[in-house]
Amino acid sequence: MIIDCHGHYTTAPEPHNAFREAQKARLKDPSLPEPVYPDISDDEIRETIEKNQLKLLTERGADMTIFSPRASAMGHHIGKEETSIEWSRRCNDLIKRVVELFPDTFIGVCQLPQSPGVPISHSIAELERCVNELGFVGCNLNPDPSGGNWTSMPLTDKSWYPFFEKMVELDVPAMIHVSASCNPNFHATGAHYMNADTTAFMQFLQGDLFKDFPDLRFIIPHGGGAVPYHWGRYRGLADMLKKPSLDTHVMKNVYFDTCVYHQPGIDLLFEVIDIDNILFGSEMVGAVRGIDPTTGHYFDDTKRYVDALKISAEDKRKVFELNARHVYPRLDKALKARGK
């Protein structure tokens, strides 16, 4: 089967987005009434999925998506901790409804109620709720809740450890994923996302996090940012910083997805990164929605690029299915329970 490890609910029903707008409006004008989360019917949800993710998934020949709230809308920098808690719970509950409506196609990954300056331990309760009560299999962890000002400590700092302990205890991975940027220097999907991916990898390289957490697992999305293209630089930096080689120091715990929107990029990814560290992903419907005039196909139809690789059927199965089942053990369990 073919599992897309990276999908966001970018097409959520309009009333859901309107709730968020009302929440933001009240931050500016506290005299406004507290917004009431709207009733959203199953049909409304069904329609947004059937016309978009499900349609494209079927057309492209994939089977399921590891599904999380829209990353650019997480907006951890907006409001206070309470704002983020309320919004995250609503977003995660909506993902749960998608999963209930399409249980064979979607499985949930949660947004965390991060907020600048708030200890990450405050996100543990929502992670536990999503995993233990909603059946989610992982989370999206934002290394920069400030939204482009980068005011937190690196991911290797001990302040993150309580959350990592919980991830290990629950046996769930995190995808490193920033949200929108409120820094005018950084376009969200064109700069901030890429930079966060590259930054996170380099933090892992500089630190020794995986000595302390040998079972911790991260997915760095968007093909690992700049990292595979500069694999020689990173191997060289590990050497200069007197770290072990990357395969033991970082790559037992870090995985890249295939959200790289052209064939030469995918070719490079598979040339330099071990097959066991690559998970199929498309971020569909996401950052780039158009059709590539040079191919006539959607930029984000990454399955085509993987299909075109001259790799063994066994390796393809790893990328399309087995690696995801390994990185997300709760997904594997859920599939096995269904005889898959």
Added chain:
Amino acid sequence: MIIDCHGHYTTAPEPHNAFREAQKARLKDPSLPEPVYPDISDDEIRETIEKNQLKLLTERGADMTIFSPRASAMGHHIGKEETSIEWSRRCNDLIKRVVELFPDTFIGVCQLPQSPGVPISHSIAELERCVNELGFVGCNLNPDPSGGNWTSMPLTDKSWYPFFEKMVELDVPAMIHVSASCNPNFHATGAHYMNADTTAFMQFLQGDLFKDFPDLRFIIPHGGGAVPYHWGRYRGLADMLKKPSLDTHVMKNVYFDTCVYHQPGIDLLFEVIDIDNILFGSEMVGAVRGIDPTTGHYFDDTKRYVDALKISAEDKRKVFELNARHVYPRLDKALKARGK
């Protein structure tokens, strides 16, 4: 001939660095005496060059380097404008001495006295001095003088325009190059450099700078950061943002160097980027100084990777020489004056 467009004086004589340390010490303790710039002999300079850049250049079979002060030591975030003016002048004067000692091998590119919050127009005087008096052929422009806090406006903002006007008037390009990072999230050469490259490209994509400045030229170093690896994403983003295609919108004014430290990365760069937009560069002696155990050669011996490409002799000549002469017309003039 073979021209390396990207070399920094990372091996400057120790008294030069000691002056900087004294300058920094006095910022912390203003009761200290104003440091006096040391006498540095020609022999001292010769030795640092002959043992390092010149030795490696000769071994690798290149002819000359477009040479600028050490990027990570520019430290625009340190002290005030006066600090940066003093330090930049000293650094540029030192480059001038290298060029005088080795006129066939080095030509100068200047550091700018940028400082957070100070208008970029204040850097014009030093640019003019370096170009008109010292014979330099370009400059390094820091898009983030704050050193990792990204507090400036994007490069497409009109606040940068006075400087761009001067660049066009003098007919010199700028390499976009950040300095050290004082943000613990960003390792300088492993994250901050890459992020700045990616960020600058995306700013150009988002904006319309080259409509206003059709003759402005930028080199984005380190192989363009994450950009060539994600070329499909950027082509798709241009489409989504309703911009013209990248070849006309950005790539008439933007060039990438070959500071990508492994063969697959260089292969990708040449596969997706037009040959006219690639300049040979190695950033030697720079970020990565070791030997790649998988090849037995220096990571940053990028000439080997270019040599290994199956491209025509004419295309190689473009990358090794002609593109640099086109992007740096004052280099071309200087070479022609010597009958080269």
